[in-house]
Amino acid sequence: MEVNGKGRNFANTDLCSTSAKGCRPRNSNASTPKPPGVSLCKYWMSGRCSRGDSCWYLHSWSLGHGFTHLARLEGHKKAVKGIALPLGSDKLYTGSSDGTARLWDCITGKCAYSNNLGDEVWSMITEGHWVFIGMKDFIKALNIQTSNEINLEGPVGQVYAMAVANDKLFAGTQNGDIMAWRASSEANPFHLAASLQGHTRAVLCLSVGENMLFSGSADNTIRVWDTETLQCIKTLNGHADAVTSVIHCNGHLFSCSLDGTIKVWFASEGQQNWEVIHTHKEETGVLTLCGMNDAEMKPVLCCSCNDNTVRLYDLPSFTERGRLFSKREVRVIERGPSGLFFTGDAAGSLSVWMWVQKPQEEAS
DSSP states (O other), X not given: OOOOSOOOSGGGSOOSOOSOOOOOOSSOOTTOOOXXXXXXXXXXXXXXXXXXXXXXXXOSSEEESSEEEXXXXXXXXXXXXXXXOOTXXXXXXXXXXXXEEEEEETTXXXXXXXXXXXXXXXXXXXXXXXXXXXXXXEEEEEETTTOOEEEEEEEEEEEEEEEEETTEEEEEETTSOEEEEEEOXXXXXXXXXXXXXXXXXXXXXXXXXXXXXXXXXXXXXXXXXETTTOOEEEEEEOOSSOEEEEEEETTEEEEXXXXXXXXXXXXXXXXXXXXXXXXXXXXXXXXXXXXXXXXXXOEEEEEEETTXXXXXXXXXXXXXXXXXXXSSOEEEEEEOSTTEEEEEETTXXXXXXEXXXXXXXXXX
């Protein structure tokens, strides 16, 4: 899961303060024992915890090693549903349930532009010089070079997920269909090629790899599609609730569900014999997955849970190396170049993170 691209300047500027105002403990004892478990102090989040260092709860947006919190970008009023950083661009795009798409300057960390779209954003991806925004009943395609906008009609209901493979744009929709557009001429850049049918409820997530499209659905199943023939070649059963995220990497498929499990699938012979080779159990439902490399190029799986945390696991051991905390559940995680990654939560906050090298004495 290599991450390539030009560097950004998030790490070299004071984008916004990430610490609450200091306060002295009131009627507290510095030796007060802390309760078991890890929880974020809700008063610290709002900048008004009076217990200071003696507070039982965590005063930090993260816990663990090998990464740092660079900035917290505020502006969206409701859940962040999409994050897109076009390759080579110094502008970050985000979409939200508040009906806006925002354009952030990666150098200053300021919102450079806010576009009122008139309805909720449900998903967002980027490919080449295009940014695709999943809306209700259509996809808005924005050409970032020319600023031209095209509405792709065809979806029924919300567009929950999108993916690009083999010159095709795929969109998972509320009615269970997967719409496929094929790249066409400059005059008409996208041609509706097919509607992939099979899921009986909403398609919530998509991933592509090795000429295959993987779709996860609220019908508790994962379907595997051939991206050339657009035919379903396998249906995977194993989750007991909605499949909320799928990612394909190095021949393996990772899936997560509201049933609280993360499953690792592998096809030992061909593309049809997918089997679960590992199941990891969380205490709450799992919302989204994102795979990336840390500063030492070791694979890490980021896993957002319903308890307002993101768990970071070393692979393939699934050893927990840290947690990220937020005011509300994280709905989207997006990796960027040069060790950057982003999280967007249901409160509308966008956080910028970076993988960092371990200290020399710790690494040795």
